[in-house]
Amino acid sequence: xxxxxxxxxxxxxxxxxxxxxxxxxxxxxxxxxxxxxxxxxxxxxxxxxxxxxxxxx
Amino acid sequence: xxxxxxxxxxxxxxxxxxxxxxxxxxxxxxxxxxxxxxxxxxxxxxxxxxxxxxxxxxxxxxxxxxxxxxxxxxxxxxxxxxxxxxxxxxxxxxxxxxxxxxxxxxxxxxxxxxxxxxxxxxxxxxxxxxxxxxxxxxxxxxxxxxxxxxxxxxxxxxxxxxxxxxxxxxxxxxxxxx
Numbered sequence: 001x002x003x004x005x006x007x008x009x010x011x012x013x014x015x016x017x018x019x020x021x022x023x024x025x026x027x028x029x030x031x032x033x034x035x036x037x038x039x040x041x042x043x044x045x046x047x048x049x050x051x052x053x054x055x056x057x
Numbered sequence: 058x059x060x061x062x063x064x065x066x067x068x069x070x071x072x073x074x075x076x077x078x079x080x081x082x083x084x085x086x087x088x089x090x091x092x093x094x095x096x097x098x099x100x101x102x103x104x105x106x107x108x109x110x111x112x113x114x115x116x117x118x119x120x121x122x123x124x125x126x127x128x129x130x131x132x133x134x135x136x137x138x139x140x141x142x143x144x145x146x147x148x149x150x151x152x153x154x155x156x157x158x159x160x161x162x163x164x165x166x167x168x169x170x171x172x173x174x175x176x177x178x179x180x181x182x183x184x185x186x187x188x189x190x191x192x193x194x195x196x197x198x199x200x201x202x203x204x205x206x207x208x209x210x211x212x213x214x215x216x217x218x219x220x221x222x223x224x225x226x227x228x229x230x231x232x233x234x235x
Binding site: 015018024027031033036038043049 | 075087091095107110148163
């Protein structure tokens with residue numbers, strides 16, 4: 001089972017953070033409700049936070 | 058169960074919940090899905106051996122900030138999405154712009170020969186995120202900022218209470234003087 005999924009490299013975290021960030025951008029551009037726009041900005045901040053913690057390893 | 062499978066499960070949950078955040082019609086549903094996304098990102102922090110940050114993410118983000126969002130939504134009665142909906146053209150343009158950014162950055166990452174291409178993450182070697190080490194450093198090297206921060210928080214609390222009860226006393230005084 002160890003070789004079935006490979007090791008998690010830092011690239012996996014880069015891709016995950018990138019997808020979450022772009023989903024946040026799409027949310028900000030698409031939604032009209034002000035609170036939902038703020039929530040998508042929070043999503044973007046979380047994606048960048050995840051990237052920072054991944055790079056600190 | 059190794060950590061790679063756990064990472065893929067958490068990544069899947071994060072992406073699905075983020076998609077549901079941006080596509081839900083009801084803003085309350087978006088808020089609840091964002092709480093689930095926060096939970097999965099917090100679990101990712103635990104995988105990266107950043108225990109303190111994981112706990113703080115749960116307490117502060119999922120416990121205080123998202124509760125504040127829900128409080129605002131319920132107080133302003135925005136649970137029915139009543140503002141005019143953006144037209145289909147605007148939605149297509151929004152998805153196209155974000156998707157183009159995603160595509161460009163993904164292609165850039167895949168094609169580049171960055172030297173950190175296959176850098177394995179070995180989280181167990183990272184000792185700075187553990188709560189024991191963090192508390193050790195905080196209470197020996199950084200004691201003075203620690204105490205100053207606690208004084209600042211107490212000042213903020215006292216100020217909040219004073220500001221919150223100031224208006225009632227003025228109203229009571231005006232009524233007595235009449």
